[in-house]
Amino acid sequence: MPVITVNDAISQAIAEEMRRDPSVLMFGEGVATKRRELVAEFGAARVRNTPLAEGIIAGTAVGAAASGLRPIVDLLFAPFLCFAMDEIVNSAGKLRYMSGGQFKFPMVVLAMSGAGWTVGAQHNHNVEAWFVHSPGLKVVMPSSAADFKGLLKAAIRDDNPVLFFMDLALGYQSGEVPAGEHLVPLGRAATLREGRDVTLVSYAKTVHYCVAAAETLAGQGISAEVIDLRSLKPLDEAAILASARRTGRVVVVHEASRLCGVGAEVAALVAEHAFDALQAPVRRLTGPDTPAPSSWPLEQAFVPQADAIVAAARELVGARAYA
Amino acid sequence: MQHSEQAPSPLALLETMMLIRAYEEALVGIAAGGNAPGTCTSVGQEAAAAGVVRALTPRDRILTNHRSAGHLLARGADPGRMIAEVLGKRTGYCKGKSGSLHISAAELGAVLTSTIVGGELSLAPGVALARTMTPGDDGIVATFFGDGAACEGVFHESLNLAVVWKLPILYVCENNEWQAFVHRRETMPMVHVRDWAAAHGLVAETVDGNDAEAVHAAAARLAARIRATGEPAFLETLTYRTRGHYEPDDQFYVDPAELAAWQARDPIELLANRLRADGRLDDARLAQIRARVAAVIDEAVAFANASPYPETAELFTDVYA
Numbered sequence: 001m002p003v004i005t006v007n008d009a010i011s012q013a014i015a016e017e018m019r020r021d022p023s024v025l026m027f028g029e030g031v032a033t034k035r036r037e038l039v040a041e042f043g044a045a046r047v048r049n050t051p052l053a054e055g056i057i058a059g060t061a062v063g064a065a066a067s068g069l070r071p072i073v074d075l076l077f078a079p080f081l082c083f084a085m086d087e088i089v090n091s092a093g094k095l096r097y098m099s100g101g102q103f104k105f106p107m108v109v110l111a112m113s114g115a116g117w118t119v120g121a122q123h124n125h126n127v128e129a130w131f132v133h134s135p136g137l138k139v140v141m142p143s144s145a146a147d148f149k150g151l152l153k154a155a156i157r158d159d160n161p162v163l164f165f166m167d168l169a170l171g172y173q174s175g176e177v178p179a180g181e182h183l184v185p186l187g188r189a190a191t192l193r194e195g196r197d198v199t200l201v202s203y204a205k206t207v208h209y210c211v212a213a214a215e216t217l218a219g220q221g222i223s224a225e226v227i228d229l230r231s232l233k234p235l236d237e238a239a240i241l242a243s244a245r246r247t248g249r250v251v252v253v254h255e256a257s258r259l260c261g262v263g264a265e266v267a268a269l270v271a272e273h274a275f276d277a278l279q280a281p282v283r284r285l286t287g288p289d290t291p292a293p294s295s296w297p298l299e300q301a302f303v304p305q306a307d308a309i310v311a312a313a314r315e316l317v318g319a320r321a322y323a
Numbered sequence: 324m325q326h327s328e329q330a331p332s333p334l335a336l337l338e339t340m341m342l343i344r345a346y347e348e349a350l351v352g353i354a355a356g357g358n359a360p361g362t363c364t365s366v367g368q369e370a371a372a373a374g375v376v377r378a379l380t381p382r383d384r385i386l387t388n389h390r391s392a393g394h395l396l397a398r399g400a401d402p403g404r405m406i407a408e409v410l411g412k413r414t415g416y417c418k419g420k421s422g423s424l425h426i427s428a429a430e431l432g433a434v435l436t437s438t439i440v441g442g443e444l445s446l447a448p449g450v451a452l453a454r455t456m457t458p459g460d461d462g463i464v465a466t467f468f469g470d471g472a473a474c475e476g477v478f479h480e481s482l483n484l485a486v487v488w489k490l491p492i493l494y495v496c497e498n499n500e501w502q503a504f505v506h507r508r509e510t511m512p513m514v515h516v517r518d519w520a521a522a523h524g525l526v527a528e529t530v531d532g533n534d535a536e537a538v539h540a541a542a543a544r545l546a547a548r549i550r551a552t553g554e555p556a557f558l559e560t561l562t563y564r565t566r567g568h569y570e571p572d573d574q575f576y577v578d579p580a581e582l583a584a585w586q587a588r589d590p591i592e593l594l595a596n597r598l599r600a601d602g603r604l605d606d607a608r609l610a611q612i613r614a615r616v617a618a619v620i621d622e623a624v625a626f627a628n629a630s631p632y633p634e635t636a637e638l639f640t641d642v643y644a
Contacts, residue, residue: 025456045456051487055445056480063449066435067384069456071449086477087445095435097641099427100418103435104644136642159644 001176009149009177010110010166011035014072016181017156018042021070024156028057028074028110058084058109062091062161065107070156077123078113078165092161093136106159108152114205114255115299116169121291124168124299126204126256131163132233132265138186139233141165143207145175147230150184158186167204167255187234191243195225198249198313201240201266203229206253206304213309222317232262237269244270248279249316255303258286280316285309330543331377333598336535338612339377340369340591343393345620346402350392350409350423353624354570359409362423365390367533367565370590371497373397374538375465375558378546381432382462384454386447389424389438390497394467398431402619403626412630419633420641432462441475444468444494448481451490455553463491463549465542471502473516482523485555492555493545494520497532499564504576520557532560533590536597562590 004012015038018024027048032039038047050057054075061071075081081088092105113126131139138160142148148166155162192207193214200210207228214224225243229236244250250270252263263284270282285304293299331339347364354362365372372393376385379398387394395405400416408415409423416428424438435446447466454460472478473496485492496516500507507514520527526548530541538560545556563585567574574582598604 048488051480051483053480053484055477056448056484059442059445059477059481060449060452060484063435063446063451064453065449066446067450067453069449069453086439086442090439091435091437091442091446095425095427095437096644098417098421098425099429099436099641100416100420101641102417102427102429106644138643 002179003174004145004177005172005174006145006148006166007171009145010152013149013152013156014038015041017153018046023068024070024072025064026072026074027060029076031074054080054083055087058087059091061107061109062087062105065092065105065161066095066103070106072108072110072156074110076112077119078111078127079122079125081109081111081127088131088137088161088163089134093134097136104159105161108155108162108164110164110166112166112168114167114169115292115303116205118294118296118299119168120294124292126254126287128163128165128232129256129261132262133260136161137233138162138231139165140186140231141167141204142230143167143170143204143228145173146177146182147184147190147228149177150182151186151230154183154186162186165204169205184230187231187236189236189239190228190230191225191239192228193224193226195223195247197223197247197317198251199225199227199243199247200251200253200309200313201227201229202253203232203262204255206255209304209306210253210309212306213313216306216310217313220314222313224313229262235265240266240269241274244274245277248277249313250282251285251309251312251316252282253285253304253309255287257289258284259289261286283312283316285312330539333536333594333603336373336377336539337591337594337598337604338616339373339397340535340594341612341616342402342619343369343372343396344591345616346396346405346623347392349406349620349624351566351570353409359423362409362570363389363568364566364570365393365564367585367589368497368499368562369393370535370538370594371495371532371560371562374535375467375495375542375560378539378542379465380462382460383546384432384434384450384462384464386434386443386450386464386466387436388440388443388468388472390469391426391436395426395428395431395433398428398433400428400431400433402623406623406627407630410627411632412627413633414626414630418637418641420637441468441472441477444472444475444481445477447492448484448488448490451485451492452488454491461550463493463546465493465495467495467497469502470496470498470500470507470511470516473519474502474510479519479523482520482525482555482557486524489553490555491549491553493542493549494525494555494557495542496557496559497562498559499562501564501568503568515559517557517559520559525555525557527557527559529559529561532562533588533593535590535594
């Protein structure tokens with residue numbers, strides 16, 4: 001299987017879908033500047049630079065999507081989505097419903113976030129849960145090159161608005177990506193590692209910390225299952241509940257802050273529907289309720305790391321503190 | 324549909340305006356009875372809607388806002404389905420899920436109605452972009468908004484993108500002097516929004532927004548220019564919102580002298596008097612039109628009242644495609 005970076009997986013997905021469907025186009029600040037190969041292959045009409053104005057970039061995507069095109073817009077850093085909230089939340093998410101189904105909005109919004117570049121809180125803010133809370137949207141946040149490619153292709157083909165969040169730390173990570181057509185359906189979690197004693201549920205970069213934690217735990221005789229949610233909306237509730245029932249213990253891990261985050265939804269889901277199977281309370285390991293700091297050690301401290309995941313899992317299974 | 328690229332007869336413009344007025348007065352009555360929430364009328368602004376919309380072709384698209392009744396009716400919308408929508412009935416244009424504030428009618432080319440002030444301005448460039456990328460499509464996009472929306476940041480973003488990308492959009496600013504409960508003079512340094520549009524590089528004109536024939540002529544000229552050049556243009560119709568922001572609203576904040584001055588220039592009276600003066604309209608003809616319009620509205624109200632509410636299961640439909 002070819003090994004490519006996440007950034008290359010994203011580029012492949014976009015090029016393949018533009019080749020397949022002439023209604024796919026891409027625009028945003030610097031899109032034509034940075035993606036010259038797309039301009040060369042598909043022309044300036046389908047690959048466009050825009051003014052640095054997120055509201056009109058997103059609104060133009062919404063209008064175009066309702067009019068027969070399939071726009072992909074790059075809004076760069078997730079905090080910039082604040083300038084595009086009306087267009088994404090009030091228009092893309094609601095106008096299908098409010099019109100009684102007269103319009104559909106096949107569009108993808110790309111945005112980066114997360115620790116790793118020390119860019120500070122106005123470029124690094126994991127806001128994905130805001131959009132999970134808004135009706136009519138879908139939300140995706142992958143962790144591997146294969147999923148970046150497969151989920152982005154599926155998002156472009158989806159007839160609904162998809163927020164596609166890219167963890168800043170993952171862009172240059174490499175991974176195996178199946179050759180040829182590779183699609184990953186939205187709304188389906190992946191079980192990266194099977195286990196009996198505890199379930200580690202995560203998405204984006206902290207999935208990798210969960211996998212590392214699971215390896216450490218295995219050395220200590222604790223069998224951890226790792227679930228990568230991949231899609232946050234639709235959420236693969238069946239996969240979460242099945243694993244919770246299997247292991248009886250759940251740790252939810254994400255970089256976004258705890259209050260009303262995706263972890264709260266996972267915990268509530270398990271409490272409502274698998275309470276009888278639980279042998280310990282659900283634990284959440286998340287970023288704190290602070291803006292993301294820039295300084296490297298502070299930024300790393302913001303993110304739940306593998307050792308904290310190991311400690312939480314050990315606590316749930318009742319193991320003594322590891323000496 | 325009644326509209327065509329040929330100039331509508333002045334009598335047709337008059338009847339369209341009278342239909343809009345009768346429709347909105349019926350809604351005012353329904354709202355006064357406490358049976359319809361959130362109705363925003365455009366009483367006094369009918370010339371702007373009738374004049375511009377009747378200058379468009381069936382291939383064109385319109386985007387409108389919370390004061391949409393005039394645009395939709397001028398476009399040929401069924402007043403029965405509109406009132407049904409206002410009342411939340413299943414037979415409404417949006418199955419009762421919109422209410423009065425955001426009625427879209429894709430079958431009439433009235434797309435993506437948004438009640439977020441400025442929302443339509445954010446969506447129009449995308450609709451226009453799709454038209455430029457469809458070979459053989461010479462349709463233009465007319466988007467309606469007010470002086471309030473012109474104070475939103477996205478107004479400037481929209482105009483700027485339309486100029487830079489050469490998008491076929493007719494921006495129609497109905498400057499009605501009121502931005503919800505605030506007079507335009509409190510929020511803008513100048514009288515005309517046109518100045519902002521011109522600064523963005525658009526061909527920008529103002530017109531007496533209470534003169535339906537003048538509005539129609541200006542809109543037709545600008546629409547032809549957009550079709551020929553592919554570039555956006557801006558038309559500001561100078562008019563006045565003679566009723567409150569929504570129904571009911573006692574307008575305690577309105578200067579009575581200003582209101583009276585604009586009411587004396589009522590767009591329907593203005594056109595009717597002109598037509599009467601040059602012998603194109605007499606009392607009998609006017610009474611005939613009035614009766615016809617009243618019958619249409621009576622029938623529309625009856626249809627809406629008799630229509631069923633949506634099934635509760637409709638709560639969950641149309642969220643995703």
